[in-house]
Amino acid sequence: MATTATMHQTKWWSGGKSPFNVEYGKLMMWYFLMSDTFTFGAFLISYGTIRFSQNFWPNPGDVFNTFPFTGEANLPLAFVSLMTFILIMSSVTMVLAVHEGHHGNKKGVVKWLAWTIVGGLAFLSCQAWEWTHMLTGEHPTLINGHIEMIAQTVTHSPWGRHVDQGAILDALKSTSPDVLAKLVYEHNHTMSLAQLTALPHDQLMNMVNISELHIREAGPVAFGGFFFGITGFHGFHVFSGVIVNLIMLIMTNNGVFERRGHYLMIEKAGLYWHFVDLVWVFVFLCFYLI
Amino acid sequence: MSAEQQNVSAEVSFPHEPPTDNVKRIWKTFWILLIITIIELGLGLLIHALDLPDDLTRLLLKGTIIILSLAKAYFIVSIFMHLGDEIRNLILTIVIPLMLFIWFIIAFILDGDSYKHLRNKYDKHFLERTTELPVKKAEQAK
Structure with a gap:
């Protein structure tokens, strides 16, 4: 091997050695990540194409403004900032695990890999909360001249254009008592929902606090599909990254890499994990920032 | 070319440690990423808070955020x-x-934009139904 390398010292491509100076697995991981970049790129670009073809698109500051345990407080982008921080942090712990691997320090690898897994699970939990909140949080929306309570799903979006007061008054007349009761109940807890629903329609309508009521039309249908599709695909990558890291943790703990003499597998798992962080940079950019 | 010379002298030794790999550099990168993210967030919130119309200022702010994201990716x-x-x-x-x-980004974004203009031109119903109404500001001021 050494003689072959010496013979062809002047040319990387004349055989006898790896022209990339990395082992096969790592090179293939790089190529896989490149192809995955194009997959995510295609998703994000199709989202961009649809956005550019629309006159109206929901403002992320309006859509993503809630934080767990703070009720109805308006905190635009606060929760997603936390998620971003968690992911950057887990990327740092991963690179520290790879660093310990270079020095053959088994204990260090186990420690930092464990923290990376914790970070990944924390991110997934945050995403689960965000999705649940979006899929179940109902907002009053003007649809076909009356108001309905709808959540952000893959087929419906409550984040359309603002509706002016005159149109709201008209819409209330043809809105069902169930929805009117919910609108009243938001600000007025003196009666239960059932009691409110039983009231005469006119009385219920007068109880609705119109000056406090912000109603929107239904938003672009594509918003939900792209949001859940792309963040879901990213979340799936995070999930599989956690599984890969878990396997690496068990293998390290069992001394597999110690016997092998090197921690190259940790480097490859690390590449995948950093890629997940890299994709989030662009998901964060496209859905939350601009 | 120094890179060329480095290539010649390097041997096939996969389990190599990058020469500049140290903990200090990792943490420095972390702080850089964190600071860029905070700036991005500040600009994102600024766009939201100012509630700018679709004008040049908004475009420049968004462009800055995109460039910062590319820096993070780097x-x-x-x-x-x-x-x-x-x-x-x-x-x-x-990289190549x-x-x-x-091409991918420019071609498809322009395609979307062109579709919007065509629809606005030939489908007035679409234009009316989807353009942000001017009442929004006045209503919020009340």
């Missing part, structure tokens, strides 16, 4: 993924195919 790939420490052959085999994105 730091993650170059330092966390150690691509910057690999030899040039490997760097090029990854990514150049396709230049």
